[in-house]
Each structure stands twice: as C-alpha cells, then as structure tokens.
Amino acid sequence: MSADAVTTAHDLVVSGWAVSSPYGLGRDGFTAGLREGRRAVAALDSEQWPVPYEEAGLIPGFDIKAVLGRKGTRSMDRVTAIAATTVGMLLEEYGAGLAADPESTGLVLGTSGSVQSIMDFTRDALTGKAPYLVDPARFPNTVMNCPTGQSAIRHTLKGPNVTVSGGAATGLLALNYASRLLRGGHATALLAGAAEEFSVQRARLEQVADHGGSAAEPLGEGAALFLLESGAAARDSGRTVLATVLGCRFRAFRDTGRASAVLKSCVDEVLAAAGATADDIALIAPGTPPGVFGKEEAAALDGLAAPRLAVRPLIGDATAAGAAFQLAAVLAESAARPELVDRLALVTAVDRDGTVGAALLRLG
Amino acid sequence: MTTQIADLSTERKAEIKEIVCDILELELDEVTDISLFKEEHDADSLRTIEILASMERNFGLVLEQAELSRMVNLAGVYAVVAEAEGK
Amino acid sequence: MSGATGGTAPHTAPRHRVVITGLGVVTSIGTGVDAFADGLRAGRSGAKPIGAFDTTGFAYSNACEITDFDPEEWLRDMAADELGRAAQFAVAGSRMAVADAGLTEDDVRARRTLVSVGTTDGESRDLDHLIGLQVTEGEDRLDATVARRVWPGRLSAGIVRELGLEDVETVTVPTACAAGNYAVGSGYDAISSGDVEMALCGGADALCRKTFTGFYRLGTIAPDVCRPFDADRQGILTGEGAGILLMESLESALGRGARIYAEVLGYGLSCDASHPVAPDRDSIARCITAAHRNAGIEASDVDFISAHGTGTKANDVTEVGAIRQVFGDELPRTVSIKSMIGHTMGAASALAAAACSLALREGFIPPTINHRTTDPECAVDCVPNEAVEARLRVVQNNGLAFGGNNAVLMLGHWDENATETLPADATAAA
Numbered sequence: 021m022s023a024d025a026v027t028t029a030h031d032l033v034v035s036g037w038a039v040s041s042p043y044g045l046g047r048d049g050f051t052a053g054l055r056e057g058r059r060a061v062a063a064l065d066s067e068q069w070p071v072p073y074e075e076a077g078l079i080p081g082f083d084i085k086a087v088l089g090r091k092g093t094r095s096m097d098r099v100t101a102i103a104a105t106t107v108g109m110l111l112e113e114y115g116a117g118l119a120a121d122p123e124s125t126g127l128v129l130g131t132s133g134s135v136q137s138i139m140d141f142t143r144d145a146l147t148g149k150a151p152y153l154v155d156p157a158r159f160p161n162t163v164m165n166c167p168t169g170q171s172a173i174r175h176t177l178k179g180p181n182v183t184v185s186g187g188a189a190t191g192l193l194a195l196n197y198a199s200r201l202l203r204g205g206h207a208t209a210l211l212a213g214a215a216e217e218f219s220v221q222r223a224r225l226e227q228v229a230d231h232g233g234s235a236a237e238p239l240g241e242g243a244a245l246f247l248l249e250s251g252a253a254a255r256d257s258g259r260t261v262l263a264t265v266l267g268c269r270f271r272a273f274r275d276t277g278r279a280s281a282v283l284k285s286c287v288d289e290v291l292a293a294a295g296a297t298a299d300d301i302a303l304i305a306p307g308t309p310p311g312v313f314g315k316e317e318a319a320a321l322d323g324l325a326a327p328r329l330a331v332r333p334l335i336g337d338a339t340a341a342g343a344a345f346q347l348a349a350v351l352a353e354s355a356a357r358p359e360l361v362d363r364l365a366l367v368t369a370v371d372r373d374g375t376v377g378a379a380l381l382r383l384g
Numbered sequence: 385m386t387t388q389i390a391d392l393s394t395e396r397k398a399e400i401k402e403i404v405c406d407i408l409e410l411e412l413d414e415v416t417d418i419s420l421f422k423e424e425h426d427a428d429s430l431r432t433i434e435i436l437a438s439m440e441r442n443f444g445l446v447l448e449q450a451e452l453s454r455m456v457n458l459a460g461v462y463a464v465v466a467e468a469e470g471k
Numbered sequence: 472m473s474g475a476t477g478g479t480a481p482h483t484a485p486r487h488r489v490v491i492t493g494l495g496v497v498t499s500i501g502t503g504v505d506a507f508a509d510g511l512r513a514g515r516s517g518a519k520p521i522g523a524f525d526t527t528g529f530a531y532s533n534a535c536e537i538t539d540f541d542p543e544e545w546l547r548d549m550a551a552d553e554l555g556r557a558a559q560f561a562v563a564g565s566r567m568a569v570a571d572a573g574l575t576e577d578d579v580r581a582r583r584t585l586v587s588v589g590t591t592d593g594e595s596r597d598l599d600h601l602i603g604l605q606v607t608e609g610e611d612r613l614d615a616t617v618a619r620r621v622w623p624g625r626l627s628a629g630i631v632r633e634l635g636l637e638d639v640e641t642v643t644v645p646t647a648c649a650a651g652n653y654a655v656g657s658g659y660d661a662i663s664s665g666d667v668e669m670a671l672c673g674g675a676d677a678l679c680r681k682t683f684t685g686f687y688r689l690g691t692i693a694p695d696v697c698r699p700f701d702a703d704r705q706g707i708l709t710g711e712g713a714g715i716l717l718m719e720s721l722e723s724a725l726g727r728g729a730r731i732y733a734e735v736l737g738y739g740l741s742c743d744a745s746h747p748v749a750p751d752r753d754s755i756a757r758c759i760t761a762a763h764r765n766a767g768i769e770a771s772d773v774d775f776i777s778a779h780g781t782g783t784k785a786n787d788v789t790e791v792g793a794i795r796q797v798f799g800d801e802l803p804r805t806v807s808i809k810s811m812i813g814h815t816m817g818a819a820s821a822l823a824a825a826a827c828s829l830a831l832r833e834g835f836i837p838p839t840i841n842h843r844t845t846d847p848e849c850a851v852d853c854v855p856n857e858a859v860e861a862r863l864r865v866v867q868n869n870g871l872a873f874g875g876n877n878a879v880l881m882l883g884h885w886d887e888n889a890t891e892t893l894p895a896d897a898t899a900a901a
Contacts, residue, residue: 271638
C-alpha cells in the first residue's frame with residue numbers, strides 16, 4: 021500500500037468505488053470515456069422522452085429488469101434501480117468481509133428521490149375513478165429515501181442508512197455525513213455517494229431552474245459510490261487505499277457575487293486543516309456549473325495551477341450525482357496515472373441555492 | 385364462500401390470476417387456487433393490499449379493507465371479486 | 472456494533488457536550504414554544520377536516536393541518552413564493568429557535584454553523600400542484616415560479632439564505648419519518664467533534680395529497696382521530712409543521728449564560744434492510760441499544776419514551792415489542808404526541824425532540840390523547856389523555872421510517888445547580 025507512509029490508522033480512506041454513468045455500467049467505460057474526452061451526451065428519442073431538451077446523458081440502454089432481475093423490481097423506479105445497481109457493483113468488487121458484519125456497514129446516499137415517481141403517483145390519484153385508486157406498491161417510491169432503503173434491502177446493509185440532499189453539493193455532503201458517522205462510531209464501513217435519474221418531469225422542472233443566466237444544459241444521470249472506512253479497517257480487510265479524505269468544507273452565499281469568495285475560503289480552510297498548500301494540489305474536479313455560477317467557481321480556483329477534470333461537459337448535469345461523479349473522475353484519473361500518488365485532489369461545487377463545498381483528498 | 389366462485393367467468397378468473405401472479409412476481413403455474421399468498425408465496429401485507437387495490441382499479445370495484453382477511457389465496461380473491469361484482 | 476469504539480476518530484481532541492438552548496416549532500396545536508408547551512400540557516388536538524386539497528371521494532379525510540400560518544411574518548429576504556410551504560415552516564422554526572435561544576441572527580452568523588433539516592416529502596405539495604396543472608391544463612403547462620422551489624435542498628438552503636449565514640454547512644436529510652432525529656443526531660456529532668459551534672437542526676413537512684393518498688390506500692389513515700396504543704386504533708392522521716432545535720456546545724451555552732432545555736446525550740441509527748414499509752422489531756431494538764450505548768446510559772435510566780407511536784396496528788405492536796426486547800418487563804412510560812399533532816412526517820421526531828426538551832426542562836410528561844382502552848398487544852402506560860408532572864433525567868425519542876430507517880435520540884435533564892450530574896458524553900461511553 022503506497023500510502024502507508026502518510027495514512028495513519030485513524031484516517032478515513034476511500035478503498036473502493038463504483039459508477040453507473042452515461043458511459044455505461046462500471047468503472048472501465050467511465051475511465052476510458054473521461055480520459056478520451058469523449059462526450060457521452062447524446063440525442064434523445066423525443067417519443068420516449070417528451071422533454072424540452074434535445075439531448076441528455078443517459079445510462080445507455082438501462083433496463084431495470086435486465087440489470088436487477090424480475091424479483092423485487094416490479095414497482096421499482098429508475099433512481100432506485102440506478103442506486104441499487106451501483107451499490108451492488110461496489111459490494112461485489114470491494115465488499116469482501118463486509119457481509120460478515122452487516123450491522124456495522126451502512127449507506128449514505130445523496131439523492132433528491134424521483135420527482136417522476138411523486139408526480140406519477142399523484143397523477144393516478146387525480147385521474148382515477150376515485151382519488152385513492154393508486155398503486156400502493158409505488159407509494160414508497162414517492163418518499164425520497166427509497167433508493168437508499170431499497171439498496172439496503174437488496175444488499176443487506178443494516179448499519180446507518182442515510183439520505184442527504186443539497187443540489188450540486190450533494191455528493192460532498194454525503195461524503196462528509198459519512199465521515200462524521202464513522203468518526204462518531206456509528207459504523208465501521210459506509211458506502212457513500214449519490215444517485216440521480218433522468219426523467220420527463222425532472223427535465224421539465226430543471227429546464228426552468230436558475231442556470232446562472234445561461235440556458236439549461238443537457239441533463240445527465242447515474243450514480244457514483246465510494247467505500248469509506250478507516251485506514252486500519254481497509255488494511256485489515258486487504259483493501260488498497262485509493263484516497264484519504266482530508267476534509268470537506270462548506271459555506272453559503274446570499275449574493276451570487278460572493279460565491280467565489282466563500283468557495284475560496286473553503287479551499288483555503290481544507291488546505292490549512294490538512295497542513296497542505298495550494299502547490300500540493302495536483303488535480304481539480306470542479307463542478308463547472310453554467311453561467312455566473314461557473315464564472316464564480318473558476319474565479320475561486322483561479323490561483324491554482326493544477327489541471328482541471330471537467331466532467332459535466334461530457335456527461336451532462338447530473339445534479340444530485342454531479343459532485344459524486346467529480347470525485348469518481350478523480351479516482352479514475354488517479355488509477356490511470358500512478359505519479360499522482362500522495363498528491364492532493366480537490367473537488368468543488370457551487371449550487372444555485374447559494375451553497376458551496378470543497379473536498380480535499382490525498383491520492384493513493 | 386364457495387358459492388360465489390361459480391359466478392366468475394373463466395376469463396375473469398384468468399385475468400385475476402395474471403394480476404395476482406404479476407404482483408407476487410411468480411409464474412402462472414406456481415400459484416394454485418388454494419395456495420396461500422402469505423404462507424406459501426412469501427407475500428407480506430403490502431402485497432395483499434396491492435392485490436386488493438388492483439382489483440379495485442382494474443374492475444372498478446369498491447372493496448372494504450376488511451376483505452383482506454378473506455383474500456388469502458386465489459379462491460378468496462375470486463370470492464371477494466364475485467361478491468363485489470354481484471352487488 | 473464493532474465500530475462503536477471511537478477508534479475511527481482521526482483527531483484526539485476531546486468531544487464537546489452538546490445542549491439544546493432554543494426551540495422553534497410550527498404545529499397544529501400551536502406555533503412558538505409557549506403555545507406548543509401549553510398544547511402539550513393541555514393535551515390539545517390538531518385534528519380537523521383537510522383544507523389543503525379537495526378530498527372529494529375519500530370516505531374520511533381528517534388531518535392535523537395548520538390553519539394560522541402566515542409566511543410573510545417570517546420571511547425577510549425572500550418572497551413567499553420563492554419557498555414551498557415546508558421550507559417556509561423551516562425558516563419560521565429557525566427564526567423562532569434563534570430568538571428563543573436568546574441569540575440574534577448576527578450572533579449565529581458569527582459562528583460556524585450546521586443547518587440540517589429532515590423531511591419526508593420536501594415540497595411534494597408543490598409537485599402535487601404542478602401535476603394537477605398538467606392534468607387539467609395540458610402536459611406542457613408549467614408554473615415556473617413553483618417549479619423553481621421544489622428541490623429538497625431548499626428546506627435547509629432557505630434557512631441559510633433567510634438568516635444570511637455564510638460560514639455554514641447546509642444539508643437536507645430526506646430520511647422520511649425519522650428524518651428529524653437524523654438531523655439532530657448529525658448536529659450532535661458535528662458539535663461534539665468540534666466541526667461546528669452551533670447547529671440548527673430539525674425537520675419540516677407540509678400536508679400533501681400524495682402522502683395522504685398513499686397512507687389512505689394502505690388502509691392506515693384513521694377515520695376520526697389518532698389513538699396510539701389503543702385497542703381501537705385505526706391509524707395515523709397526517710400532519711404538518713416544523714421543529715427546529717438550536718444546539719450548541721455546553722461551553723458555549725454556559726459561557727453566554729443561556730437557558731438550557733436539555734443535553735443531547737447521543738443517538739443511534741439502524742436499518743431494517745428487510746421491508747420498505749413494515750417495521751422490524753429486532754432492528755428497532757438494535758437501534759435503541761445503539762442509542763443507549765452512544766449516550767452512555769442503561770435502559771433503566773430512561774424515564775419516559777417518546778414513541779414513534781403512529782397509531783397504526785402494525786407500528787405500535789412492533790415498536791412496543793422492540794422496547795420490551797430492550798427494557799424487559801419494566802417499561803418506562805411510553806407516549807405518542809402524534810395523538811395531538813398527527814404524523815408530521817419528517818418533522819415528527821424533531822417536534823417530538825422539542826417536546827422531550829420541554830418535558831425535561833419543565834418536569835412533565837405529555838399525554839397520549841384520544842385514549843380509551845390500552846391494547847394488551849402493546850400494553851404501555853401511555854400517560855392517557857392528561858399530562859403528568861414528573862422529575863425526569865433521561866428521555867428517549869424514537870423515530871422510525873419507511874425504508875427501515877430507524878433513529879433513536881437520547882436527551883438528558885440539565886441541572887443548573889450541579890454541572891457534573893449527568894452521564895458523560897459518547898467518548899467515555901464508547
């Protein structure tokens with residue numbers, strides 16, 4: 021384990037990851053696509069998706085029953101299936117030993133649930149012969165923790181099961197929440213990350229949202245999940261440390277013009293807390309939001325020389341999953357470039373509702 | 385309750401069976417008229433409410449929640465539906 | 472739980488004790504801490520026919536709706552139509568909590584803060600409205616003003632914007648009907664670890680057609696009132712509101728001479744991982760045990776339990792079974808304030824935590840109203856119908872949710888005259 025020299029037993033580390041993205045299911049396609057700079061946003065079939073968008077970053081050919089089988093999927097919605105699939109991939113590849121202690125293994129998932137499921141349910145209520153003639157099996161889908169709870173059911177994760185939401189910063193908030201649970205002794209290992217679905221209703225709502233004065237950009241979907249545990253736990257289980265989580269910082273702005281200043285404070289603070297300097301940063305995965313939000317983010321990162329990994333222009337605006345994809349991109353890049361070991365990576369987010377976040381990781 | 389079963393047509397019974405099997409995520413030949421949803425097919429209370437709700441939605445019926453206690457197998461569902469349709 | 476060793480802490484800094492010094496509540500039995508406390512003591516009922524949406528076609532349709540809430544009274548920076556009803560409740564609750572703590576908003580701005588708001592439905596009430604427009608006026612019809620405010624992040628971001636906070640971590644926790652306890656638990660960890668100095672944590676939800684319909688379809692809506700633990704209980708009444716707790720470190724509270732409602736002793740989380748809607752006894756018992764361990768207390772220390780207590784057949788039997796599994800035959804008094812304010816979803820365990828804080832401070836146990844005959848299958852002393860005076864030291868607040876999401880919070884009495892009478896914090900206990 022290359023990071024042993026600098027990773028102490030108490031540090032929280034990422035020791036596995038999985039991704040479902042517009043490049044397909046799995047890390048290989050994601051890594052290859054990003055490294056080639058191949059755009060995964062494609063033209064939408066307007067028959068299937070009557071939305072005010074021409075294109076989107078969809079998981080290619082994602083079919084719930086084909087991926088997860090018939091059992092338990094009859095009433096499952098898309099975001100739940102995406103989450104459960106990605107959790108499954110992570111556990112299959114990295115989960116050795118976790119099943120022996122399901123009560124100490126949990127899931128912290130960033131998602132805002134499925135607006136499609138919520139609106140479909142009420143549509144049935146409004147259009148049926150009686151207002152209660154809805155499908156009870158779909159009621160749980162209308163509650164935002166459904167992807168998290170269902171993933172736990174399918175994969176027997178009996179530890180803390182947490183759903184968090186915070187726009188573009190969601191993935192970082194999930195990472196931070198999970199870190200705090202581990203430090204507080206509430207679990208030994210947590211799967212942390214975020215999931216988002218593409219849907220007609222989400223597209224209609226997003227189209228009129230605040231895009232910082234720019235036009236709405238194509239939407240993306242998918243999930244990225246990370247196995248988070250102490251360095252000691254990773255070592256005991258024979259898992260390689262892929263990154264050490266050095267810290268997360270969050271701030272807020274009321275006036276958009278303050279966004280860059282508060283984000284810069286977050287970056288300065290995570291660096292200071294880690295005893296590092298800007299020169300130690302070798303990789304930056306910014307959120308690259310549209311319009312003025314993107315300009316503010318760029319201004320905050322202006323003094324940092326490290327190369328940028330721009331994920332969103334390639335896979336679309338994955339909203340709740342956006343920052344998780346950025347973190348996944350960092351790990352993908354790190355895996356492909358061994359010289360990044362022991363260097364730092366920075367992930368940033370600026371959300372239109374007035375919040376910013378930064379996460380700092382040491383690679384390898 | 386067996387007296388009402390005869391009231392349902394073969395087609396209606398087939399429709400009901402298909403709906404029930406779909407909800408239970410089972411093949412048609414796995415469920416008999418008397419095999420018990422809960423004990424033999426692992427159905428929980430949400431599944432039985434789904435079955436009741438599906439009968440209401442598909443056949444335009446109004447069923448009392450109390451009928452759930454009779455809808456323990458296909459024969460029970462047939463009886464409840466036949467009775468409601470007869471009203 | 473093998474992880475509960477404290478060994479994962481990357482820093483060796485001592486953990487801080489955490490106290491609740493401000494309460495902000497919006498409920499169907501009263502808005503503001505005094506009205507809420509009066510309502511709890513009096514055993515008031517918020518049940519009434521639903522006015523939030525057209526209930527034609529339902530055989531019955533009572534809920535615990537709030538009918539006297541004026542958002543303009545609480546919003547300064549944002550226009551009322553920029554926030555959905557749940558976020559409006561959350562902002563109002565936060566402003567009340569800050570004032571109740573004897574703080575100004577400038578005081579909060581000057582500290583590193585966590586704002587964490589739990590919810591079940593977010594702004595589903597707005598989504599109901601938007602789909603209603605599509606149904607009646609055409610698929611392409613969109614109310615853009617409403618569409619911009621539907622995302623759940625606004626529940627916490629709305630508070631942050633309204634209070635003008637900048638050095639703040641802002642998170643919405645949509646862990647359904649246990650969300651309030653999750654949010655308060657996250658605030659406890661954030662303050663005790665020294666990550667933040669102050670936290671505004673709780674939950675908010677607004678009555679909506681979607682959720683009423685879902686519970687109605689499941690056969691779990693009571694036709695008249697909610698009767699937890701009663702032999703004739705028929706289910707929940709949906710409710711709405713917000714409960715926001717202002718939490719800070721004990722040093723901070725003592726340093727500024729704040730009134731302390733209660734100490735947060737710790738909390739536990741568990742997941743059933745078995746069924747999306749049916750509760751699981753063993754998993755709930757495991758959650759209670761984890762909370763006791765995290766708080767460093769024994770079951771016998773608990774003076775009363777604020778139950779999840781929805782008043783459905785399944786919940787009350789399963790929950791009391793889980794309590795019995797942990798406590799044996801000596802059950803503490805176990806009450807449900809849902810009998811009064813209905814099931815306020817994501818706000819429920821936050822409002823219950825507020826009620827527990829008031830109970831600890833003022834020395835009473837709120838009643839379970841509408842009670843006639845206790846069900847022998849969930850036999851507890853539910854403090855039927857009338858509040859009782861009681862000297863309390865440790866109180867347990869249960870939150871159980873869809874998805875098998877359980878969260879149990881432990882609160883302790885703060886004795887102003889003796890600063891070292893309480894169990895030590897989680898570090899010592901772990």
